[in-house]
Amino acid sequence: MKGLALGNFTRDQICALFPDVSHESDITSVSSIFLDCGDSTPGESDEDCTAEDDASFDEDDTKLEVSLNDSPWSAPSEGHRSPHTDHCAGISELKLEFRLDGRRSSGTRDAVYFSFSGFPSQLVVTSPWAGFHDWITLDTLKMFKKKTIVFENLKQMLLWSKRIDEKSDGWGIEGVRLRAKCSGSQTTWQLDRYSDMRAWLQRPKDWNRTVVWRGEIGPHMWRVHSEMESCSTFKKLELSVFRGPQNVGMSDELELHFEGQGKHHRVAITGQLGFQGWQKIDIASIFKARVVSLHDVSRIGFKQTQPDDGDNRGWAISTLGLNKFKQIDKPSAPLKLYKSSDQRLYTFWQGDINPSQDWVILSDCKRYDQLKVKLGVSGTPGSNTADSLSISFDPGTDRPREQLLTSHLELDTWYTVTINLQKMFQTKYVYVDDLRLFKVFSRSTEWRHREEWKVTSVFFEGRCADDHSKVFENLQWQDIESWFNGQGPYALKRDISPSKWHLKGGRKGQKKAATQFVQHFTHDGSEF
Numbered sequence: 001m002k003g004l005a006l007g008n009f010t011r012d013q014i015c016a017l018f019p020d021v022s023h024e025s026d027i028t029s030v031s032s033i034f035l036d037c038g039d040s041t042p043g044e045s046d047e048d049c050t051a052e053d054d055a056s057f058d059e060d061d062t063k064l065e066v067s068l069n070d071s072p073w074s075a076p077s078e079g080h081r082s083p084h085t086d087h088c089a090g091i092s093e094l095k096l097e098f099r100l101d102g103r104r105s106s107g108t109r110d111a112v113y114f115s116f117s118g119f120p121s122q123l124v125v126t127s128p129w130a131g132f133h134d135w136i137t138l139d140t141l142k143m144f145k146k147k148t149i150v151f152e153n154l155k156q157m158l159l160w161s162k163r164i165d166e167k168s169d170g171w172g173i174e175g176v177r178l179r180a181k182c183s184g185s186q187t188t189w190q191l192d193r194y195s196d197m198r199a200w201l202q203r204p205k206d207w208n209r210t211v212v213w214r215g216e217i218g219p220h221m222w223r224v225h226s227e228m229e230s231c232s233t234f235k236k237l238e239l240s241v242f243r244g245p246q247n248v249g250m251s252d253e254l255e256l257h258f259e260g261q262g263k264h265h266r267v268a269i270t271g272q273l274g275f276q277g278w279q280k281i282d283i284a285s286i287f288k289a290r291v292v293s294l295h296d297v298s299r300i301g302f303k304q305t306q307p308d309d310g311d312n313r314g315w316a317i318s319t320l321g322l323n324k325f326k327q328i329d330k331p332s333a334p335l336k337l338y339k340s341s342d343q344r345l346y347t348f349w350q351g352d353i354n355p356s357q358d359w360v361i362l363s364d365c366k367r368y369d370q371l372k373v374k375l376g377v378s379g380t381p382g383s384n385t386a387d388s389l390s391i392s393f394d395p396g397t398d399r400p401r402e403q404l405l406t407s408h409l410e411l412d413t414w415y416t417v418t419i420n421l422q423k424m425f426q427t428k429y430v431y432v433d434d435l436r437l438f439k440v441f442s443r444s445t446e447w448r449h450r451e452e453w454k455v456t457s458v459f460f461e462g463r464c465a466d467d468h469s470k471v472f473e474n475l476q477w478q479d480i481e482s483w484f485n486g487q488g489p490y491a492l493k494r495d496i497s498p499s500k501w502h503l504k505g506g507r508k509g510q511k512k513a514a515t516q517f518v519q520h521f522t523h524d525g526s527e528f
Contacts, residue, residue: 072350074350091150093181096138097135098136104130104395106396107129112128116155127164160212175197190222193215241276303346373458376458377413377453403424439492442487443487471504474497
């Protein structure tokens with residue numbers, strides 16, 4: 001240990017400086033200094049203790065402490081929070097998220113109701129379309145006969161299905177969530193245990209109204225809600241690290257570890273100063289899943305294997321991420337030196353990640369309160385000029401919700417129509433993720449041979465419901481140039497990708513658009 005001055009200390013005094021050292025063995029390793037602390041008890045002996053420094057190295061101003069633990073992971077910084085541990089006195093507002101799964105047959109003509117066990121029910125929606133999705137404020141005064149309720153009142157939730165016209169009519173549910181605002185506090189709690197059910201629910205055909213689903217509620221199921229709900233899971237993860245001006249650690253092996261996962265990501269560092277290029281992390285190999293929850297990435301660690309060259313030991317990177325880890329070259333806790341099973345020395349840095357606070361949303365618009373469609377019809381001779389055109393976003397085939405684009409098709413024309421969200425989606429706004437597909441089809445005013453019509457492009461434009469200064473556009477179908485006729489298999493049908501929405505006025509890669517689209521911190525991630 002370079003620079004360690006032992007002085008004229010007794011063996012017991014030196015051993016007392018290392019209380020965490022194991023006494024299971026007579027010889028205990030403390031970095032490269034060996035002390036015989038076998039049966040030592042401070043103050044019981046005056047026997048001198050000898051120490052020998054068998055190697056020297058340059059820490060490069062990085063403080064290295066000694067640890068013999070097999071695992072470098074330390075204890076989490078804080079425990080699990082719940083409404084009970086946070087002393088939440090009561091609930092002043094309670095909301096329910098209800099979402100169907102968007103499959104072709106998932107809509108229903110039934111009316112859907114929600115209740116808590118032992119309390120009256122509340123109507124959620126009547127005859128929802130296949131992709132219905134909305135947050136409903138629950139009338140707690142009618143349900144519980146009081147303004148403020150406590151979490152102990154919420155023990156079980158139920159979904160009811162009531163017949164409207166069809167004798168047997170089931171529906172496909174994506175999931176439900178609860179959101180509760182704590183009385184006298186800014187804290188909001190969320191229960192998402194049942195957000196990904198993907199179940200088929202159906203009442204018996206001879207029953208007019210019945211419970212079709214029950215879900216238990218426990219205090220451990222609640223967590224603090226955050227604005228990251230628009231991106232609670234991810235299927236793509238990339239890393240960019242910052243190489244500082246110091247030329248240290250460049251010959252080391254650097255690995256990114258995720259606590260609880262057996263595999264790691266090998267970090268590549270080039271000679272480029274500043275932020276390196278984005279490196280793709282194989283989440284399928286590390287997490288054994290195609291889609292990963294943000295809550296599964298709660299702690300990360302960097303393992304840097306130290307080379308045999310004692311003069312080139314140092315920390316290779318100085319910054320990670322957008323805002324959480326700007327200076328990991330100066331961590332609050334000193335870096336520790338470990339020894340692996342193959343006797344190679346390594347340092348290990350670790351940091352907690354709060355899924356609610358530490359991620360930065362590059363696009364903070366998750367729903368639109370205005371949606372426009374712009375459709376171009378070719379002027380090619382021979383195109384149909386008599387039929388009407390309609391559009392639908394409903395994947396269902398049984399009386400899908402639709403809106404008229406034009407009652408008389410004309411050639412070489414652009415049609416721009418604002419969608420009536422309430423009639424189309426049964427809500428005042430539509431979530432970006434719920435815009436999964438669109439269909440454009442024609443209807444003849446009288447019986448005659450079906451004629452074709454050619455579409456050149458279809459654009460979409462959405463105004464952000466929570467920030468009207470932001471308008472997004474989707475141009476993925478700007479060059480269709482194809483012929484269609486009629487309905488069903490003859491109609492124009494295309495998927496809508498959530499990743500294809502961009503701020504209007506620029507394209508991905510243009511500086512002007514990127515500066516408006518992202519929140520800038522150390523690294524804006526605009527090329528991600």
